[in-house]
Amino acid sequence: MSGNGSGNGAGPVELPLTKADFSSDQETRWCPGCGDYAILASVQGFMPEFGVPPEKIVFVTGIGCAGRFVYYMDTYGMHGIHGRAPALATGVAASRPDLSVWVVSGDGDALSIGGNHLIHALRRNVPLKILLFNNQIYGLTKGQYSPTSEEGKVTKSTPFGSQDHPFNPVSLALGAEATFVARTVDTDKKHMAETLRAAAAHRGAAFVEIYQNCNVFNDGAFDAVRAKGQKEQNQIRLEHGQPIRFAADGERGVARGADGRLELVDVAAVGEDGLVVHDAQRQEPSLAFELAHLAERPTGPTPIGIFRAVERPVYGAELSAALEEARGKVGSPELEALLHSGDTWTVS
């Protein structure tokens, strides 16, 4: 089969689009039970609703298990080198504003070897949808600790426990001046679809951290917000303009304590009016930061949803269009004039 050069059906795609139009015929090769399958299904399932024809979509990935994602999407795709996907994708997005460009990366790829590219893509507000599959471990290299692994993590490379303090990816993205920052969970189909929808609609760089279970090397890392029986208590759903409540029947909430810091409270104790109302659209990012640090680790109540969604000029879009227009107007006469510019002299 010429799978890499076409989708399930070769040739141009007919409307309306279906999930199958975005599914390549390549055999998925993640471990059975990997969280990546659920994410792939959600992304492929979202694409028809997104409404952009597959030939106008480019997926760009780096190295690691998440890097293979690109081969399973029947769009245009580049599987780059370790950590550099945001830079490759910046080259695509900056030169071709007509395309929808998606980056899929892992915690090692995006936050360790490629940390520099991630923060610069975010601060530039390059129109990229960046999906960070965070499993808090190096999977493809068979189980070393990652920049999001907890302190004391025992792995093959840290038999005595890791000494490294981990990154909080949402906090890092906010620190990099990201205009859209969200978090979702691999198996939470509905929430993931909502998050992808919001990210896709955002103008500029959208950063989505996805808690992704690695059932081989780090199983259960996100049980508190992922496993049945726990997630109901621990997922703090952030909804713009709504008081922040969680747990069964919304009996718990987030309020500002006497010292000015956010704290988890019983709603009954402070009353609905005493809860903090989420404002993702506030330009000033302090509330988003506070929420990012409400849970340093996803081991108890943890915010899920959109932390920040603000407007800022989008990188490159207008410039690129203007440059292409300018280029269309120049040819040999203009080149001739350019070569002859400056001080010239003639020998006859």
Place this chain on the structure above:
Amino acid sequence: MDQKTVEKIDRVVVRFAGDSGDGMQLTGSRFTDATAVVGNDLATLPDFPAEIRAPAGTPHGVSAFQIHFASRDILTPGDHPNVLVAMNPAALITQLGAVEKGGTVIVNEDGFTDHNLRKAGYTSNPLEDDSLDDYQLFRVQMTSMTVRATEGIEGIKASDAQRCKNLFALGLVSWMYGRPTEPTVHWIEKKFEDKPPVRDANLAAFRAGYNFGETAELLAVHYEVDPAPAPPGTYRNVNGTQALALGLIAASVRSGLGLFLASYPITPASELLHALSRHRRFGVHTIQAEDEIAAANMALGAAFSGRLGVTATSGPGMDLKAETIGLAVAMELPLVVVDIQRAGPSTGMPTKTEAADLLMALYGRHGESPLPVVAPCTPADCFAAAIEAVRIAVTHRTPVILLSDTFLANSSEPWRLPDVASLPEIDPRFATDPAGFQPYARDDKLARPWAVPGTPGLRHRIGGLEKEDGTGNISYDPANHEHMTRLRAERVARVSVPDVEVDDPDGDATLLVLGWGSSYGAIQGAARRLRREKDLKLATAHVRHLNPLPGNLEDVLRSYERVLVPEMNMGQLSRILRAEYLIDVESYTKVDGLPIFTADVMATVTERLA
């Protein structure tokens, strides 16, 4: 009026030297423009410290600019200045060694204070002792005369006025060599259009210097250098960076591909970023990336998207780009990587030249990852070499490394402007037909289709993992990897490369001097002089394509008893030639951060033929 003697000379080398804040580069480039207008042939060489403003008055803060101009065809900026203009003791102490014995030394006497003498490391004043007896010394109070000339200009303090002393020096030397004043006056008027006091001060300083030459009894002789005979055409003066920028723009126009340059600031390649950033009218898209790796990846992403992707760097930047260049080899996408070589290893000497990245360009990636390498040989040749690099990259779907160097980038020469219609056309041949499309299908050159995002029916994924030929599917099949490895090598081997041309006037030379890169001028100049002055028989040839090598090269090498390869490295091309052809070429190497000079080649050839 003119009681002074006019002496006709056919060539002269002048070096301006001063503190890095003294404006010596500006002085040199203004003098160059005035010289170009006269119609002399010329070549220039700026030489400046890596520090922006090293401590004033110290030897390591000296900035110099050398120009060689002549009434005949010349090839290099000259080995030894005939004239040195030294603005302070540090300039004198660092530059005097290069000046020919009996040469002219013009000093700014005001700069020779006790303080400056000490900072330069002099224990006694060289203007007072006998250390300059071998030279014609002219002591000129440039600073004080500049201050006097600018008195009365409103808004100019004495401290501002002192900063115009370089224009005084320029005026003086312009008089000495009969340079027209109009280009400089015009330039000053335009440059300082919005600052009338600064404009007037600079004009006053320039005219004062010129008039001083004309009237002072100190200088009894001035010189005339006739225009050099040159092929008919329109000329302009360019350095290697300007020519490279224009070449890339020309390649963009001739291919219809939008030029996309991503670079990270690094000396000396930053100049290319600056040059191209000004050309938005030609649709040139430039990005200053967060690092060298990002710059290479952005250019590659743009290439995937159907743009002419270019990244430019120097020295350590090449190390950082290596992995991405390997990715471009695997992805088989057109990408031009410009390497303005500088002295290494590591940070090395950022402003000094070297040509020691050849083996790295050829082999500096893990695995078997061949790619074409092109090296320009003169500043103006950077134009054609850029177009050639783009032609190869686009036609053969491959990254190409363009190996320039610091000397070529900064050095300038007159360039006969080409007719645009004569430039090669480059056809991107984008894939558009979905029927039977395979991303790694092959044409007769073994190049794959360039199918850019947005094209219906051609969706595909490419990456750094080994691919099955044809489908592009990930493949770990042993036979496929063997096939792909050999195919990638063969694809580069099939790049069409012109034969190397040999200059052997009488056809009876026994020694061939074979060069590559910026040594061209020195080798050609040396060959002419050795034939003319010493009646030596020698042939020359220059390799522009380092991979693949010209098809006739082996035959050329075998047709000479001896082959000498001068290089600004420890013998990298020599090593390649020995390995490729089992020919025991002789190597001449120079790694002092300076270009190969005509005298270097003359000396080594003379010694070998003795």
